[in-house]
Amino acid sequence: xxxxxxxxxxxxxxxxxxxxxxxxxxxxxxxxxxxxxxxxxxxxxxxxxxxxxxxxxxxxxxxxxxxxxxxxxxxxxxxxxxxxxxxxxxxxxxxxxxxxxxxxxxxxxxxxxxxxxxxxxxxxxxxxxxxxxxxxxxxxxxxxxxxxxxxxxxxxxxxxxxxxxxxxxxxxxxxxxxxxxxxxxxxxxxxxxxxxxxxxxxxxxxxxxxxxxxxxxxxxxxxxxxxxxxxxxxxxxxxxxxxxxxxxxxx
Amino acid sequence: xxxxxxxxxxxxxxxxxxxxxxxxxxxxxxxxxxxxxxxxxxxxxxxxxxxxxxxxxxxxxxxxxxxxxxxxxxxxxxxxxxxxxxxxxxxxxxxxxxxxxxxxxxxxxxxxxxxxxxxxxxxxxxxxxxxxxxxxxxxxxxxxxxxxxxxxxxxxxxxxxxxxxxxxxxxxxxxxxxxxxxxxxxxxxxxxxxxxxxxxxxxxxxxxxxxxxxxxxxxxxxxxxxxxxxxxxxxxxxxxxxxxxxxxxxxxxxxxxxxxxxxxxxxxxxxxxxxxxxxxxxxxxxxxxxxxxxxxxxxxxxxxxxxxxxxxxxxxxxxxxxxxxxxxxxxxxxxxxxxxxxxxxxxxxxxxxxxxxxxxxxxxxxxxxxxxxxxxxxxxxxxxxxxxxxxxxxxxxxxxxxxxxxxxxxxxxxxxxxxxxxxxxxxxxxxxxxxxxxxxxxxxxxxxxxxxxxxxxxxxxxxxxxxxxxxxxxxxxxxxx
Numbered sequence: 001x002x003x004x005x006x007x008x009x010x011x012x013x014x015x016x017x018x019x020x021x022x023x024x025x026x027x028x029x030x031x032x033x034x035x036x037x038x039x040x041x042x043x044x045x046x047x048x049x050x051x052x053x054x055x056x057x058x059x060x061x062x063x064x065x066x067x068x069x070x071x072x073x074x075x076x077x078x079x080x081x082x083x084x085x086x087x088x089x090x091x092x093x094x095x096x097x098x099x100x101x102x103x104x105x106x107x108x109x110x111x112x113x114x115x116x117x118x119x120x121x122x123x124x125x126x127x128x129x130x131x132x133x134x135x136x137x138x139x140x141x142x143x144x145x146x147x148x149x150x151x152x153x154x155x156x157x158x159x160x161x162x163x164x165x166x167x168x169x170x171x172x173x174x175x176x177x178x179x180x181x182x183x184x185x186x187x188x189x190x191x192x193x194x195x196x197x198x199x200x201x202x203x204x205x206x207x208x209x210x211x212x213x214x215x216x217x218x219x220x221x222x223x224x225x226x227x228x229x230x231x232x233x234x235x236x237x238x239x240x241x242x243x244x245x246x247x248x249x250x251x
Numbered sequence: 252x253x254x255x256x257x258x259x260x261x262x263x264x265x266x267x268x269x270x271x272x273x274x275x276x277x278x279x280x281x282x283x284x285x286x287x288x289x290x291x292x293x294x295x296x297x298x299x300x301x302x303x304x305x306x307x308x309x310x311x312x313x314x315x316x317x318x319x320x321x322x323x324x325x326x327x328x329x330x331x332x333x334x335x336x337x338x339x340x341x342x343x344x345x346x347x348x349x350x351x352x353x354x355x356x357x358x359x360x361x362x363x364x365x366x367x368x369x370x371x372x373x374x375x376x377x378x379x380x381x382x383x384x385x386x387x388x389x390x391x392x393x394x395x396x397x398x399x400x401x402x403x404x405x406x407x408x409x410x411x412x413x414x415x416x417x418x419x420x421x422x423x424x425x426x427x428x429x430x431x432x433x434x435x436x437x438x439x440x441x442x443x444x445x446x447x448x449x450x451x452x453x454x455x456x457x458x459x460x461x462x463x464x465x466x467x468x469x470x471x472x473x474x475x476x477x478x479x480x481x482x483x484x485x486x487x488x489x490x491x492x493x494x495x496x497x498x499x500x501x502x503x504x505x506x507x508x509x510x511x512x513x514x515x516x517x518x519x520x521x522x523x524x525x526x527x528x529x530x531x532x533x534x535x536x537x538x539x540x541x542x543x544x545x546x547x548x549x550x551x552x553x554x555x556x557x558x559x560x561x562x563x564x565x566x567x568x569x570x571x572x573x574x575x576x577x578x579x580x581x582x583x584x585x586x587x588x589x590x591x592x593x594x595x596x597x598x599x600x601x602x603x604x605x606x607x608x609x610x611x612x613x614x615x616x617x618x619x620x621x622x623x624x625x626x627x628x629x630x631x632x633x634x635x636x637x638x639x640x641x642x643x644x645x646x647x648x649x650x651x652x653x654x655x656x657x658x659x660x661x662x663x664x665x666x667x668x669x670x671x672x673x674x675x676x677x678x679x680x681x682x683x684x685x686x687x688x689x690x691x692x693x694x695x696x697x698x699x700x701x702x703x704x705x706x707x708x709x710x711x712x713x714x715x716x717x718x719x720x721x722x723x724x725x726x727x728x729x730x731x732x
Contacts, residue, residue: 004396009327096319104311128313132341132348135314135322140339142323 005184009141015074020178024077027247032078036243038178040078043240044069044087045176051088054110055102057095059172060148065094066175067144072137074181078247081133084120089130097142104128119248144180147171147189154186154193158207163196170195170225177228183221187214191221198222269340270349273300277611285347289354289609297414299354300337307346317426318348324398324425325350332389334409334423355421356412356606357592359405359473365604367480379477381591382410384581385420386470391572393422394463400425403469404446405476410591412606418590447488447500448472452511453566455501457523464566467575471561475546478554483507483545496524507545508562516565553580 005011023037032040045066052062068090072081088107095102104124111120135142151171155164170192174180179188190213197204208215273290276299280287285304292298305318325336338351359382366374386408393400400407402424409421451468453461475483484507486500505511513520520526541550542562548555557580560570570578581587593601 092313093319096314096316097323099316101316104313124311128307128311128346129343131313132343132346135339135348136341140322140326142319143327 005145005186008143008145010143010145011184013071013141014183015181017178017182020070020074020181022074024073024079026077026079030079030246030249032243032246036246037073037078039235039240039243040083040247041070041073041178042176042235043244044083047087048091049172050114051091051107051110054114055091055095055106057091057100057102058098060146061091061094061098061100063146063148063172063175063180064098064144065091067180068094068134068138070178070181072134076137081130081137082247083244085122085126085130086134088122089127089134092127093131093134093142097144145185146180147174147185147192150186151189154189158193158197158204160193160196160200160202160204163200163202166199167192167196173228174225176232177224179221179224183217187217188221190218191225194218194222195225273302273351275614277609279607279609289607290351301352301354303350303352305348305350314348318350321350321425328393328396328398330389330392332385332420332422333392334421352423353411353421355409355423357410357604358607359408359410359477361607362410362604363405363476363480365602369605370602373480374477377585377588378591379474380581380585381418381587381589382408382420382477383470383474384576384587385589385591386422386473387572387575389420389422390466390470391576394466394572399463400466400469402426402446403466403473404449405473408473418588418592420591447486447497448482448484450497450500451566452501452504452564453522455497455504456519456525457496459523462566463571464569467561467569467572468566470572470575471558474558474561478546478548507542508564511564516568518565518567553578553583556580 021034021037023032023034027037048065048069049062052065065087069083069087072086072090088111092102092104092107104127107127108122108124111122115121148171151167152164155161155167160167171189174188174192190208190211193204194208196202208218272293274293274296276289276291278286279289279301285306288302288304290300290302292300305315307313322336322339325334326339329335334355335353336350337353338349340349340351341347342349362374366372390400390403400422403422407422407424409423411417411419411421449469449472451461451465454465472483484500484503486497486503489495489497489499511519542559543550543555546555546558548558557570557575557578560578561575563569592604
């Protein structure tokens with residue numbers, strides 16, 4: 001069902017962390033490590049967000065595009081699906097499924113503007129071809145649920161309205177990880193409220209207990225988010241470039 | 252398939268591999284987005300499917316948003332009264348996309364037309380009630396999942412033919428459907444929706460936000476049409492973009508239902524076209540003859556009560572699908588059943604409805620049919636139709652519904668010949684060569700009468716003479732010719 005998460009294809013297709021953290025054989029042959037794999041997906045997440053800002057689409061479109069990108073790489077290799085083309089193509093497809101269609105030529109224009117590196121350049125035709133390959137790789141399952149929808153109500157209920165900005169930013173950052181492939185979105189949203197409570201030193205324990213949500217999972221997600229922020233500081237452009245370079249060399 | 256002898260491009264050897272699991276029977280529809288084919292599954296010959304082919308648009312827009320919407324929703328939903336998407340395929344070579352559906356033999360447009368024009372007798376009460384109940388049942392499922400159909404009309408309501416699901420109603424064509432729980436943009440940004448005859452008054456008055464109640468208005472119109480065999484509100488559509496004010500359609504509604512008032516419909520005052528008092532819709536006084544006299548129902552029967560509740564002006568007061576299913580009408584004899592086509596009482600006559608025509612000259616590329624069969628072209632002219640030999644030599648299924656039902660009728664003809672009504676300028680423009688052949692848009696006969704005799708015989712078994720119709724597929728307009 002389209003808007004009942006528990007009966008949706010999104011819920012049915014949730015993966016375990018171990019299933020997500022698999023580097024495709026073709027990529028392994030190029031020396032791509034799990035670290036590289038995550039780094040490239042992070043880099044592409046940022047790329048999609050930047051591109052989206054330029055073509056002016058909402059955050060939900062970005063979130064859906066990133067989810068498509070991560071879903072594709074849970075099944076297909078970066079060798080066959082060049083991230084530099086896949087990322088804008090995911091944004092292109094997501095703009096349609098989220099009813100905010102962006103023209104491919106506009107994407108091509110802004111890609112040129114953002115990146116001087118020619119390896120990012122692509123033609124309209126390539127985006128259109130990749131759009132179809134994405135549809136296929138996604139097995140035509142296009143519905144994505146996000147934490148955003150339920151968030152305002154939860155934030156208000158938790159008495160965290162003054163931290164709305166912070167929480168919203170945390171949720172956006174969760175797309176830099178694979179959480180959306182693994183956990184129900186409302187638990188991701190709750191984890192962000194949990195992290196914000198910790199950062200703001202607000203004791204929300206009774207509220208969380210009343211929710212009867214799976215608090216173990218919420219806390220685990222929260223830990224992952226905090227871990228991510230710790231390691232995120234150590235990511236440099238050089239490391240990203242080195243990982244990306246492995247994809248370009250001929251073998 | 253003897254007709255396919257001259258069909259040069261349809262050899263199965265150059266078809267994509269996945270297509271070889273099907274036996275292509277022929278074309279059953281055609282539209283802006285592509286073609287619809289009838290095929291049988293080789294491994295199970297009793298099962299028919301409709302394959303909708305979306306062509307890549309030339310403007311570099313990739314997969315059409317219509318196809319994306321349809322795939323996205325139909326991959327998620329599953330209900331007895333909603334058409335089933337059985338497969339999606341992509342052909343990377345020509346960048347086309349194929350959606351395979353369970354095939355439904357009939358649609359309400361054809362069923363209604365058959366009763367009106369052929370058997371000249373109303374649809375029996377059991378069938379009307381069963382169709383309506385199943386339609387509401389499917390719609391209730393969609394609405395409870397926050398999906399609005401937005402384009403309900405008789406040609407989008409299919410009925411299954413022979414087989415396990417005989418007489419089961421299927422809501423089809425989700426090209427305009429969308430989820431309305433959390434739209435990123437006002438729904439009105441999506442362009443005008445709903446064929447004008449079935450369009451709810453709030454839409455006609457320019458509402459920016461609307462609800463699933465628009466589908467219920469359409470169901471009310473369809474209910475009335477099932478009872479009387481005539482569209483309830485046949486307004487003349489104003490063609491302009493974007494979102495033209497449809498005065499005539501409102502006029503048709505007001506004449507039957509009376510003038511809406513702010514008393515009964517408080518938010519009426521906020522609707523753009525009401526506010527701007529376009530062409531004095533507020534001042535015009537209508538003498539309402541009463542809906543009951545139009546639908547020939549005594550005002551006190553449950554059927555009439557239900558119809559009135561579906562045609563309530565205020566969308567917030569309009570009956571919902573869930574409420575309608577609970578209505579008294581469905582709890583009295585005859586009770587609605589799963590097989591809408593066969594009344595449970597023995598001895599009652601079963602109406603044989605025409606099935607959709609199939610054009611067996613067209614292959615999956617839709618190209619082979621452009622070759623006129625040479626033996627037929629002479630006869631074309633003898634039909635006095637002044638040319639159109641390219642299309643006249645075979646039976647082309649009618650392309651269905653663009654925006655108004657009137658166009659639909661008109662299109663049937665324009666495939667064969669030229670427009671008799673000359674309403675849809677875009678359809679005529681779409682014909683290209685046809686317009687030049689008949690510059691004066693001279694009204695012409697249509698259908699079988701215009702067919703060369705020999706062609707009739709050739710295709711007789713494949714297509715009932717009275718069945719020009721097909722159904723259920725998306726906004727279509729003729730393009731190829």
